[in-house]
Amino acid sequence: MARRLPVGIQSFKDIRTKNFLYVDKTMYIWKLINSSKSYFLSRPRRFGKSLFISTLESYFSGERELFTGLYIEEKENEKGGYAWAKYPIISFYLSGGDYNSPVGLSDTLGNVIDGCIVRYGLDKERVTGETLPVRFKNLIQCLYEKTGRQVVVLVDEYDKPLLSTMISNTKQEEENRQLYKGFFSVLKDMDGYLKFVFFTGVTKFSKVSIFSDLNQLSDISMDDEYxxxxxxxxxxxxxxxxxEIEELAHKQNLPHEECLSELAKMYDGYHFSADGTGVYNPFSLLSAFHRRDFGSYWFETGTPDILIKKLETSRMPLYKLSEGVVATESALMNYRVDDPDPIPLFYQSGYLTxxxxxxxFRLYTLKLPNNEVKYGFFDSLVPSVLGQSEEENPxxxxxxxxxxxxxKPDSFITRIRSLFASIPYPEGKTPVYEGEWSRQLYLILSLMGAYTQCEVHMATGRADCVVKTPDYIYVFEFKLDAPVEDAIRQIDEKGYTISYSADSRKLYKVGVVFSTEKRNVTDVRIVEG
Structure with a gap:
């Protein structure tokens, strides 16, 4: 009988009481509570942040029965009479809510305060105030006085009210930002009332006051030990x-090692620090085991429009996402809405690692982590780069x-011509330039790599593209407004085909010329082996 996998389940209590498989992360809780007491953690969506917050909530609630057999059980029991102490907890789960509404964020924060009043049986008259920050401050003080213990504050997905309004409603995004400025800054002067504070989010907004006013938050997002x-x-x-690995391998008719290799290519490759351990995407990995198939599960939950718009605005060559881009640590750890550089947002969102x-020089090189992200993201770019969805494309x-x-390389080129002819260009737009041509072509060829071996470079010194099928090898060289002979000559002079000379497959050298005036392929030369 298959074991129960917690796909999409974010409640630690549900996982432990309903016999779901749990990967023990309580070692990190022990590290956190014995190192400091105020933290911020940035991780991509669907990466287990909410589950970790829920685990902290159960731990500080003293629910020792949920931790049987886990790392922290033995450590906590060593504390003797101080073990499994119960603390008052204020938990903000902010992933849900209509934050485009003028009262969306204030209602969510207010409901958390009201819920705590009821749960802990507080005097409602003492947790009053003309503003939400005042009510929040009074709540902390009342919890401390009633229980005699310091308060735990847990904030999950703090940035959702900002990310969800950045494009659709910039006025509301600014109002949500201002509300945050007063609300969470209350924690700054309440250190004596607080036992533990933990914030999570996808991005770290450098101009949000919790990171300026609340400067005691320790950002562990890029720490090796976490x-x-x-x-x-x-x-x-x-x-x-x-x-689960064996079941997946059996269903896919793969040897054990090949199954592991495919899992790594699809879902592994995330690194969040210079020397830390790499990780798999947990949502995709569990989904693959659950469905016994290698799907693009993370992308089924959607790609943020803000990423595509950032990429469009920056005009950064697409090949850099695969080949590597460079960024400083400060750029990666802080996100400014007005920053035209898309790299920090791509990193914090999990699309670069x-x-x-x-x-x-304290510089990080980043690239797409795995095939799920690469092909899923490139596929989401088709409407903006090619002007239509792949399904609509003849x-x-x-x-x-x-x-x-x-x-049939001739037929392939005919389809390329048809595709470029179908790409719409707004009236008055200047002729397509080399960057745009390369962008469109790179996207087409990269997406082909989802189905065959397609090595796309589009950079000086290497063949622009090599496609390998069971019976053929194609070495492509693309030129802009140049004689097609230059493309074939470059393939020969640079020796792009030498490494394939002993291969039994039939080899084609393909030179392709694109015209900026006609906005399409105008000349092709196909040479066998």
Whole structure:
């Protein structure tokens, strides 16, 4: 009988009482409570932040029965009479709510305060005030006085009210920001009343007052020792999911090692610090085990429009997302809404991850973490870059790939021409420039890589694209407003085909010229081997 996998379940209590599989993360709770008491953690969506907040909530509620057999049980029991102490808790779960409404955020915060009054049996008259910040302050003081214990404040997805309004309602986003400025800054001067404070979010907004006024928050987002706090590490995968790996391998007719390799290519590759451990996307990994298939589950939950708009505005070449981009630590840890650089938001949202670190210059190199992110994100770019969805496109990417598999490069080029002819350009727009042409072509070729071996470079010194099918190898070189002979000559002079000379597959060298005036392919040369 298959074990119960907690796909999308964010309640620690539900997981532990309803016999769901749980990957023990309580070691991190022990580290946190014995190091400091006020923290901020940034991680992408669906990465387990809410579950970790829920685990903290159960721990500080003294629910020892939920922690049987976990790391923290033995550590906590060593405290003797001080073990499993129960503290008053104020929990803000902010992922839900209509934050485009003028009263959406204030109602959510107010409801949390009202709920605490009822749960702890407080005198409602003592938790009054003309403003929400005053009520929040009075609530903390009343909880401390009634219980005789310091208060725990847990805030999950603090940035949802800002992210959900940044594009659709900038006026409301600013009002939500101002409300935050007064509300959570209350914590700054209440240290004596507080036992533990923990904030989570996708992004760290540098101009939100909780990070300026509330400067005692320790940001652990890029700390090596907390790199595995959310997500599934390689060790956790093999220690906890043996039966699920075998079931998936059996369903996909793969050997054990090939199944592990495919899981890594699809869902692994996330690094949130310079030297910390890498992790798998937990939502996608659990979904793959649940459905016994390698799907793009993270992307089924949607791609934020803000990412696509940021990329459109920046005009950053798409190949850099795969090849690597460079950023400073301060840029990665702080996000400014008015910053045209898309890299910090892409990193904090989980679409780019750390792949290298230069200690001398303190620079991080980032790239797309895995195939799920790469092909899922590129697919979401099709409407904005090509002007239509792939399903609507008469020269579909799958048809192009079928041409190459059948050894029909001429038909492939015909479909390329059809595709570029169908891309709409607004009236008055200047002729397409090299960056735009490369952007569109790179997207097409990269998405083909989801179905075959397609190495796309689009950079000087390497073949622009190499496509490998079971029977053919194609080496492409693309030129803009240049003789097609230059493309073939570059393939030969640079020796792009040398490494394939001993391959039994049929080899084609394909030179392609794009015209900025005609906005399409105008010349092609196909040379066998």
């Amino acid at each position: 790199s595995g706090i959310c997500g599934i590490t390689e060790d956790e995968l093999e220690d906890n999911f043996g039966p 750390i792949c290298d670190y230069d200690r001398e 020269a579909s990417l799958r048809s192009m790939l079928m041409d190459l598999r059948a050894g």
